[in-house]
Amino acid sequence: MYSGSQSVKAGRPANASGAGKSNHEKPRLSVGFILAKRFTLCAFANFVDVLRLAADEGDRSRPILCNWTVVSDTMDPVPSSSGIIVQPKERLGDPRRFNYIVVVGGLMEETPNLGSAYHKFLHEAAEAGIPLVGICTGAFLLHRAGLLDGYRCCVSWFHHSDFIEQFEGLDPVADQIFVVDRDRLTCSGGVSSAHLAAYLVDKHVGRAQASKSLHIMIIDDALQAEKPQPGIPLDLKTQDPIVQRALLIMQQNIDTPISVQEIARRMGNSKRQIERHFRLSLDTSPQVAFLNIRLDMAHHLMEKSQKSVAQVAVDCGFCDSSHLSRMFRRRYGCTPQELRRPVSDQVSDAVPVLEEA
Structure with a gap:
């Protein structure tokens, strides 16, 4: 489930016209995942399932229009915050084989950084123009790697104060479900990762495929980035x-x-x-x-x-x-x-x- 067999050249989206049903068709959307230790399984699974359901007819899960894989520097199994373990499929290699690199964060106190090999891989991706995506606390990890300077980023309202404390001078967005700022995309995690994935599917594969994925997942409609994060609307506004x-x-x-x-x-x-x-x-x-x-x-x-x-x-x-x-x-x-x-x-x-x- 966590890997796709096809790839795209130089990180550029494949031609979005004339979709066929052949297993040999070049995918229009290719995503590489980096999972932090104790990553949030729900956020990762929601993102992957949108790609899976958009990639093929019905619920057959063939990676035709989209593909996805988990990459690693060591190939060691990665434990999620819930204890479920995911086995990476490929070495880091050349980031240009992907359209997007997605970093899935998790428990902050257990993921201080990603390590030098991942930082090198992400910087190579950024230099090649590959958009980087931070899911859940993945925004923290991208910022620690020096890859969010000058960008707006989205964090969960639950972690807003933590982000401000750790990264002085930044003003993260905590009242939207995701933020797209040029070649950096970030979301608050949970179900919002499905909506961010649907945004990418809509852009590269088609709106019908994005809607189909969400509907099969019992999610009514795709939400725009500006949709407020679920929670209690506070009239109490303060910068303190x-x-x-x-x-x-x-x-x-x-x-x-x-x-x-x-x-x-x-x-x-x-x-x-x-x-x-x-x-x-x-x-x-x-x-x-x-x-x-x-x-x-x-x-x-x-x-x-x-x-x-x-x-x-x-x-x-x-x-x-x-x-x-x-x-x-x-x-x-x-x-x-x-x-x-x-x-x-x-x-x-x-x-x-x-x-x-």
Whole structure:
């Protein structure tokens, strides 16, 4: 599954006209993967499956229109963050045999860099004009290799603060699912890697093949790069890295709210520091900000899901539905039930129907 037998010349896309069904047809899209130790399996698999499904008719998986392979300097098996191991198929060799080189990152603390052989290979690819792709924390690895200077890059909102801390002076994009900046493409990982792969398939193979891949994977439609990353939309905008990190911790603990003291402990700051930064940056307290995040999530669930008020209360860290309703009315001027009711029902309640005498 992880290798393709065909290749393209000098890293240039093959002619995209006149597709046939022969196994001997030159693929229009050829991708080489570099897997970091403890890479994210989901992001890698989503990307590969889009290529696989676009490469052939039906679900036969023949690498005709696309091919793909995992390359390595040592050919040692590479463990993913989930423990699943992938065996590379080819040595690094000449990067020009690919249209794109994709670096799949994983757990940051276990992948400080890729090593000199990979850095040499990636720099050779960049000098040859081969676009480089960073998946998940692959953007970190490309930047450590000196290959993202002057480029915009996409990182997951979960790792945004980590990126800022490690790479001073950069402003990564954490509110889009992927970013295409000339010959550098980066995405936040997870399902967004399927959408980035579909973008490449659309460009080199065809829109029909890209749509077919996503539909077979039970993904409705291809999303554009500007699509916001899934998560809780925060109205709390700030450039303060301490406040940003605290807000992300709050997002990750919506169903089981933690104290400001615990947030400060996890961040290595004092409670007073956290409170001072929130006041200066957002003119509010961390407690109020956390409550508003939970209420925003409750509002989102009441509008977009069919969950009961009681379940929404549990999911958003409220004691019960009554507690949620009180806080909800204070914030939005209505109860969760009233938000969900059709407008026509609310009008009929407000204006009594007059009967004929």
